[in-house]
Every structure is written in C-alpha cells, then in structure tokens.
Amino acid sequence: MNAKRLKNICKKLLPPTLVLALLPSSMMACAESNSEMVTPLLESSKQSITKSTPWVLNTNDQRAPYIFENNSNQRVLVNVQSIESVTVNGKEYTRVSATGIPDYDIEITENLYEWLLSRPKAATDFIDGSPSAGVGDTVIFGQDIGYRSNSSCGADAGYGFWPPGPVCPENIAHEGHFPEAPEKSNESCESGLGAQGYWVNGTSIYQWSDGQTVQRNWHTLAPLAEVYDVDICGGHAARGDYHHHFYSDCLAELVGDMGDNHSPIYGFTADGYAIYGPWQADGILAKSSWVTRDYDDPSSVSGCGSVGERNCLLVDEYDLAKGFEILRNPGPSTSDTFTSLSGNTFITSSGFFYEDYYWNPDLTAQGGAYLDQYNGHSDSERGYHYHLTVSLNDDAQLTPTFPYTFGPRFFGKLDDQTVVNVCSDEVGGGLPPGPPPRP
Secondary structure (H helix, E strand, O other): OOHHHHHHOOOOEOOOHHHOOOEOOOOOOOOOOOOEEOOOOOOOOOOOOOOOOOOEEOOOOOEEEEEEOOOOOOEEEOOEEEEEEEEEOOEEEEEEEEOOOOOOEEEOOHHHHHHHHOOOOHHHHEOOOOOOOOOOOEEEOOOOOOEOOOOOOEOOEEOOOOOOOOEOOOOOOEEEEEEOOOOEEEEEEEOOOOOOEEEOOOOEEOOOEEEEEEOOOEEEEHHHHOOOOOOOOOEEEEOOEEEEOOOOHHHHHHHOOOOOOOOOEEEEEOOOOEEEOOEEEOOEEOEOOEEEOOOOOOOOOOOOOOOOOEEEEEOOOOOHHHOEEEEEEEEOOOOOEEEOOOOOEEEOOOOOEHHHEEEOHHHHHOOOOEOOOOOEEEEOOOEEEEEOOEEEOOOOOEEEOOOOOOOOEEEEOOOOOEOOOOOEOOOOOOOOOOOOOOO
C-alpha cells in the first residue's frame, strides 16, 4: 500500500496479535499546535543536534488548560521553554528546558471510540460505563473523557483523561543537556527506567521496560503490559513524569510525518543521537532486526526444546550461537496469563517478555531499511540515527515492534552532563521515576 494513502485511513497502533487488543495512540489525532517549530541555533556536523532540531518551542506562554502547577492554581506551560548552546568542561551541548507537558489535540474517530468501548474493563474503567466524548469530538490533552482516573488527578485538572492506574502528569521541570557532536560508545551501555531523552515537545522518552518482572527472570514490556494504562495519545505519567514508550500518532502529527518520505526527527536520546519516526522512505518502514524466539518448534535453536515452555534463557541475546541455559524454575508458558498492575489480563505468547527476543545480525547485514542492535543505522544525510519501529498489516494498522524506540542499549556515549549519565547496571533496570505505583 502506498504510504500517501495512509493519511486518509484511520491508523490504529496495535500490539502484536498475542495481546488480542487494540492499542490507543490517538488514531489520526492532534490538530495543528499553536506552538512554533524552532530552527536550530548553530550549524554543526550532520550528526549535531543543533543542525536539524525540530524542538517545539513555546514562544507565547501557552499553557495547558487542564494541568496545573503543583500546589497552585496556575496552569503549566506546554512544550519546550528554551534551547541554547552551552559549553561545559570544554564540550558543547544543547541545553533544553521544558515542563514535560505536551500540547495535544486528539480527534475522536469512530475506530478510536470503538476501541474505548471494547476495553476489557470498560464497564468500570469509565464512570458511566462508556466514554463521555463522542465520535467527531476534539479532545484537548487532559480533558475529561469519562475515565475513573487516579485520585491524584483533580476535578477539571486531568481527572477523566487517564484510565485507572497512572497518576496525573506534573511539571517535572525538565532540563537536559544533549551532546552537539555525539560519539559512538566503546562499551555496552544498557538503557534503564525513567527519562532516556526527550521528544521534540520536551516530554520524556522511555524505553521498552515497565519495571516489572515475572519470576525475576522475565521482564514485561510496557507497550504490551501497559496497553490499557495509556491515554488516547499513547502516553501516561509515572510519578508525575509524562512519557511515551513507543510511536504515537500525536507525535507523528506534531512533526508532520506523512509516511511519504523518510520520517523527521521525533526526539533525541541522552547520547545526543536523534530518534526518527518509523518511515525509512515513501511507503517503506524501518525494520527492527530483533526477532522473537520460537518456543513452538522443539528443534529451534532459539527455543527451549519443549513446545510452549519457557524453561531456559538465552546466554546472550546478542549472540544466539551461545545457546541457552536451563532454568530450575521455568517461566510462564506461551499459553499462560499475566495480570498487569491495572488488573488487565494478557496471554504470555512469545514476544510478551524482553527475554523472548534476540538480535539477528543477518538481518542487520542486509542494510537498507534494516536496523542494527541499537535500533538505528547510518546514512549520508543524517549520519547515525535511531528509528521508532512499527509494522504495517493488511488493514493499514501500525503495530509497535520491539525495541519500539531505541536500544535496548545506547549507541552513543553518556557523560556527567547528559540526561542519563550512567549506564544501567542491569537489563530493564534503572533509577526512578520507574513504573506507576499500584492503583
């Protein structure tokens, strides 16, 4: 299908079929923002953050209608407040200051409305059993659509926009330094929990993890286990920090990504490298080289030798040839169920956990649209860059594919000034803000 036609088709972001549920991400959402798209401050190399930065700068003190400053009746400023080039210890950075609160408008399409109605717990997730917004309505970020929200959200201050569980976003006062000339790291640097960079509107980039594990060895994936915990732009807050773990139509609309060319920049990770949208070219998606393990074929080198069983872990998810190690305590089978923190139940088919994936270097070696182990690649125009990864099914529906944003490891170097200044000491680990607390 030609990608130019996709703009006229209601796109839905879906998790893999193993989840058996639609994933909201605004579905043809977000009217044009009143905020100004900012051109870079300085000219530098093709990899420099200051050459092609599409930061969304709030030049007219625009404020969020439904999100307030902490302990105040003053509404929060939206998007990015300032960007400037600074030198710290002889190294140049772009310093970005933002509130972490976006400026999204979301159209309630028929498909989005049907998804809201089809939530497994719609009868209790909505105060009246169904959303208060109807097809054709435009919803402003934080506007009440009838959800029974967390008590941290006040009336007319975010309550009703988020499904039960996540807390209401707050002004986290982001201030991040991004290297203007990023460099490839010489070490393996795991990403972790919390903000791993900023999207162009100053909100946080989170990676694949939701901070939860099953039987200690099996890390759940936020785009799957939290599918019913995100808003209609595919985001939510953890300890007040609003973020996206994966592609969002609201972000796509914000940056004008039509799918008819290479995607524009959606954000920057802490190492200074850009995350572009999912499109490699007109109608061609960038492709993850991470592959799900085959637990169904007992003879598969990626499985555990028993149909449907998770009784082994790969020795190295970056080198399948190293084989696997048998676990004394097997993990969930591919037909078991998992109940999320918000009380929703999922089938734990292959692909539900981080440990269900391995990097296939043969795919990366094909080049073109295929990405590397960091979910990125290089070209002559952009230098090294990451891509958001999705797949497109026959119904023109976009499905998030692992590792979703970047990683699991950083390609570039971190330092004392960057948004993340140390590598995580474990897969999926990291420092707060971490996952939302139990409702």
